[in-house]
Structure formats: C-alpha cells, structure tokens
Amino acid sequence: MKAGTLARIAEAQGKRQGLVVVTRLADGAQCLVDSSGVSGELQLAAAAREEVAALLLSGRSAALSGEPGCFARAYVPSPRLLIVGAVHIAQALAPMAATAGYEVTVIDPRGAFASPERFPGVQLSDEWPDEALARLGLDAATALVALSHDPKLDDPALELALPSELFYIGALGSRRTHEKRLERLRAAGLGELTVRIHSPIGLDLGGRAPAEIAVSILAEIIQVRHRGATA
Template sequence: MKSETLAALREARASGTPAVRCVRLGDGAEALLVGEIVSGDLAVDAVLLAAAASALRSDRGSLAETAAGPVFVEPFNPPLRLIIVGAVHITQGLAPMAQMAGYQVTVVDPRHAFASAERFPGVALSNDWPDEALDALKPDARTAVVTLTHDPKLDDPALDRALRSPAFYIAALGSRKTHAARLQRLAALGHDAAALARIHGPAGLPLGAATPAEIAVSVLAEMTQALRRPKDAQ
C-alpha cells in the first residue's frame, strides 16, 4: 500500500466516506475508490467497479478474477450506527443487541429518568430534544434510526430529521392506526409519499414478538434485512 493511498484511506474514514481498495496480488498495483474518485496505478474497469459496489453492499472483501490476475477488493465502510429515540424497556434490549451486531448505539431521550447510565450501561446517551440530537448526530447511509417513545412530541421531530437524511433504515413503533396518523402529521411537515414509504411502521419483522426483548429482536432483524437485502426489506 502506497503512503498516499494510506493517507487518502484514513482521510475517507475520518470523514465517514465509504471507500474501496483494489490491490492486484501479482504485483501490488492498487486503486482506491472514494465515492466517484479513483486514484492509484491499477486500472479500474467495469468488473472491478461492480466488485467494489458489491463489496460495499455486503461489507465483505473478495477476490476478483481479472485478465491480469486476481485482485483483492476490500470495502472500508463507515461504522454502522443506530440512533434509538426513546429510552424505554424495548431499548434496554435493543441497545446491547445492536452493539453485539456491530452498531455504535446512541439512545436519545430528553427525559433524564429514562435515559440514565444506570438503565443503559455502556451506551452513549443524549438528553437533547430528538431533532437537535439528530442534527448533531447527522445520520448517514450506514445509520439506522428507530423511534420507540409512542409520543408524537418526541418521535415526530426525530422522524422528520431522519427522512431528511440518507439513513438506511427508519422505523417507528406503534400500531397501524397510530402509524397512519403519524404519516398524516409528517405529510403536513412536507414529506411526500415516497419519503413516508421509507418508514418501517410498525417497526420490526412480523415475528409475533410478545415481550420487549422479542420486539427488539424483530427490529434488529428488520434492520439487518434493510442493510443486507434492501430489496426484500421494502
């Protein structure tokens, strides 16, 4: 790896930009793809571009066979993040489960009695109002946002901000009836049908979850599907 490649790669990581490095095993020729920008001494053809896109999507490196020999295609995705609005009982299960699955978790709840270190050991907490918290956290395409408070005062501002972000998964807890009312309120804030369709509501895969921990499993499962198989998650 050339020093300039290393520097560019670290810069991409620091700015939260996805990058892919392609290196030919035979001679060490390499290319770095950061967004649309390609640098390095390895020619990047359609085969490698497709392999790079696939590597970012699956978050796994792989060997691509080219006419000039095998090329290792390695994705450098920004870390996965989960923002949970509502420091409720379900959150006490979802936060540690998501951490085990590799997410950096932040729990947002302006109610200090809910979002306390005693209830959420080892989890980042924010007592800001949800819209301010999301403005500060800046959800990206590797971020999931889940609202669990049942309270429109808290959930709506978070969903409003999430819909203005490229978050890969947006979900809201609540019955179908409350979800319909929620969509009407968000439409009044200027979100069109396509935007509103991004919200998974009620949150979670229909597993028949009965307890807070089981609901957490269903949300984490749906989040995983949205990440790994986005076509199936819609």
C-alpha cells in the first residue's frame, strides 16, 4: 500500500466520506475509488467499476467478479444517530444505539433536559436543532429521530431532514399529533417528502416503557439501514 493511499483513507475518515481500495492480489497493484472517480495504477473494467460503486454505497467488501483476482475493500463512515429531544426515551435510546455501533448526538436547547446527569457519556448539543443539524451535516450514513413532542424543536429538524440524504427519519407522536405535523410540513412546502417520515415510530413490538420504545426505534433504524425503507 502506497503512502498516498494511507493518506487518502485517513482523509476520507476525517471527512466522513466513503472510499474503496481495489487490490490485485497477484502483485498488490491498487486503485482508489470514491464519488469523484478512480485513481491509481490499477485499471478497472466498466463492469468492475459498477460493482465497486455498489460496494461504496453498501459498505461491503468483496472480490470483484468483473475483475478476477481483485479484492475491493470499502471504507464507509460509521452510522450516526441524531436524537432531537433529550426526553426519557432518548435516555434509553442513546446508550443502546452507541452499543450497536452508532455515533450518537442528543440535541435539545433546554438545559434541564440535555444535562450530563441525565445523559452520562453521551455527546450533547444545546443548540437549536436547525443550528445543530447544519453544523453536524445530514449524510446518507445518518439517521434522525424527533422525540421532543414539541413542534418548536421537532419541526425545524424535520424541515432540514426531509430534503437531505438521511437514510432514516422518524418522529414520535400519536396519529393525531402526526396528522397535525403533516399539515404544518405541507404548509412549509414539504408535502411530497413527508412519506419519508416513519410514524408511528419504530417496529410494532407492543412495548410501552421508554426502554421498550427505544428498542423498537433502534430495531427499525437497523432494518432500514440493511433492508431499505420498503422493508
């Protein structure tokens, strides 16, 4: 592996960008593939470039059938979970999601809610959701859940989330609450995108306790990440 390749992997890490390194196993020749194209000493056939593009999305690593004897190693960002509303369910969801490999940030400008006592060891933001989301960036490896029950917090987050690349958007609330929310989002011109919101949030496991609801939400996020939104 060339020093330049090592540097590019580190750069992709820092920027939360995906990258694939393809290696010809016979002699170690390599090329790098990212969203801007292919670079390096190894040439790839068109079929192999398509395979690599799919791996860049899924994050899987595999031998290439379109370029026999070559192995593609995908490096993709860790999944992230942004939780709007430092509520009781969030207290259960944040550590569960961290255990499942997610980088978690809890966003709530109300200091009494987003306190380190209530969220030991969790990354907290006391910004307004629109400020926090603009700073954190909404990429395709990130999920967002709006749990605050307060339209002043949930709505600005959803307005930024809906047109973004986020792989999962969920919002807590009863059917009636959600109907009202949809009316507001339609009025904001986001009507067509509101089908992206998972509500009622979470898989229907039947639980009612905050921790049980957190399991439902995390299970749905994992399902969408691996099986797609139509699962």
